[in-house]
Amino acid sequence: MSFIDYIFQLTTYSELSEKLQQPLVSLLLLLFLTISYLMGNSLWHKLFGRNKFLPQGKHAYVTGGSKGLGKAVAKLLASKGAHVTIVARDKEHLQIALDEIKDAAKNREDYKNLIFTAISADVTSYEDSVRALNDACEIHNGRAPDFIFACAGACKPGLFVEQDILEFEDGMQLNYYGTLYTVHEGVKRMARQGIKGKIVLVSSILGVMSFIGFSQYSPTKYALKGLAETLRNELLLYDISVHCYFPGTIDSPGLQQENKTKPKVTSEIEGAEDAILPDQAAKALYKSLCRGDFHITSDLGGNICRVASKGPVSPTNNFIVDSLLGGFAWVGGIPFRYYIDKKVKDSKAQYPISD
Ligand SMILES: NC(=O)C1=CN([C@@H]2O[C@H](COP(=O)(O)OP(=O)(O)OC[C@H]3O[C@@H](n4cnc5c(N)ncnc54)[C@H](OP(=O)(O)O)[C@@H]3O)[C@@H](O)[C@H]2O)C=CC1
Numbered sequence: 617m618s619f620i621d622y623i624f625q626l627t628t629y630s631e632l633s634e635k636l637q638q639p640l641v642s643l644l645l646l647l648f649l650t651i652s653y654l655m656g657n658s659l660w661h662k663l664f665g666r667n668k669f670l671p672q673g674k675h676a677y678v679t680g681g682s683k684g685l686g687k688a689v690a691k692l693l694a695s696k697g698a699h700v701t702i703v704a705r706d707k708e709h710l711q712i713a714l715d716e717i718k719d720a721a722k723n724r725e726d727y728k729n730l731i732f733t734a735i736s737a738d739v740t741s742y743e744d745s746v747r748a749l750n751d752a753c754e755i756h757n758g759r760a761p762d763f764i765f766a767c768a769g770a771c772k773p774g775l776f777v778e779q780d781i782l783e784f785e786d787g788m789q790l791n792y793y794g795t796l797y798t799v800h801e802g803v804k805r806m807a808r809q810g811i812k813g814k815i816v817l818v819s820s821i822l823g824v825m826s827f828i829g830f831s832q833y834s835p836t837k838y839a840l841k842g843l844a845e846t847l848r849n850e851l852l853l854y855d856i857s858v859h860c861y862f863p864g865t866i867d868s869p870g871l872q873q874e875n876k877t878k879p880k881v882t883s884e885i886e887g888a889e890d891a892i893l894p895d896q897a898a899k900a901l902y903k904s905l906c907r908g909d910f911h912i913t914s915d916l917g918g919n920i921c922r923v924a925s926k927g928p929v930s931p932t933n934n935f936i937v938d939s940l941l942g943g944f945a946w947v948g949g950i951p952f953r954y955y956i957d958k959k960v961k962d963s964k965a966q967y968p969i970s971d
């Protein structure tokens with residue numbers, strides 16, 4: 617009996633459990649799962665893939681590069697031989713970060729040729745964003761950066777009815793417009809100069825799903841997903857590749873800050889004890905860029921959310937693995953929703969409405 621006939625018979629007679637016990641079926645299933653696993657794993661990429669991210673000798677422009685994720689990304693890229701420019705407001709932290717970045721690259725042979733720059737600017741201001749990018753280009757003889765990592769961002773959790781409208785506006789101004797201003801200016805320059813670089817937007821798992829306490833933040837990260845969706849397609853005009861990172865909780869100074877206003881129930885659902893270190897997040901991001909992934913995550917929860925929210929157009933990272941995971945997410949999301957809804961209903965007494 618041919619394989620096709622066999623499968624046909626399986627589906628026709630629905631004797632699945634009985635058939636599964638037969639060696640051939642088990643073997644095929646095992647083979648299928650092994651191949652799927654390898655393809656979804658970096659091993660497959662190591663063996664057969666082409667590295668799509670070679671930072672050596674290239675210029676990376678990192679907003680939010682003085683702390684947390686941005687600093688970790690800047691250090692990693694410096695250790696790989698990239699020229700790095702970091703942008704943030706506070707000069708003291710910029711200097712500390714700059715020293716760490718230099719330190720990360722100091723054992724390289726090409727260390728002396730590498731240019732590391734710190735620029736103090738507020739990315740929520742369009743003028744300041746343009747000025748910072750302009751300064752960075754001037755240092756590189758007018759040449760635009762090859763890569764833009766838009767890491768600057770923040771979260772102010774709280775209950776929707778208790779938060780001030782200004783907090784929502786600030787969130788959008790920093791997380792969305794703070795990214796847009798830099799990316800807009802950067803892409804214009806890259807496109808005009810024919811630089812076939814990369815744009816990396818930093819969203820969050822909360823850019824594809826959300827729950828109590830994140831109304832100030834989650835929509836700003838959804839907005840970035842939409843920007844990435846558009847630019848991935850449009851910037852093909854200039855051979856600029858676009859990537860969107862959806863991290864889970866990262867143990868950064870930003871997290872310490874947001875935890876000050878985070879409702880208890882929000883913390884419990886977020887499970888902050890599972891936070892990864894900025895360096896781990898940067899490494900995961902780097903590996904995904906080498907593979908060329910569009911939607912990037914760095915943990916299982918993130919991966920499940922990523923495939924479940926892919927939409928009809930965004931590319932998968934691995935068609936087989938993502939499809940399998942997608943099916944699981946569709947089902948697994950149901951108990952998760954029951955869980956978060958129950959958490960909120962059970963916390964009613966804790967959060968009475970005040971005048
Ligand atoms: N930590 C987490 O759990 C997660 C974080 N993310 C996202 O990852 C990114 C990095 O987060 P994280 O590392 O926690 O952040 P941190 O708060 O630790 O670092 C933020 C960086 O951005 C800079 N920054 C903040 N505001 C501005 C501004 N207006 N202009 C210029 N620079 C600014 C800060 O420097 P300065 O204040 O001096 O300007 C700092 O360098 C953010 O976009 C965040 O939303 C996503 C998922 C989870």
Ligand SMILES: CCCCCCCCCCCCCCCC(=O)[C@@H](N)CO
Pocket residue numbers: 770771820821822863864865866870871874885886917918920921944945947948949952
């Ligand atoms: C089967 C379906 C299961 C789904 C499980 C998903 C569980 C994930 C919990 C959400 C964690 C949120 C992390 C982002 C944090 C963040 O962005 C803020 N800290 C901002 O800085």
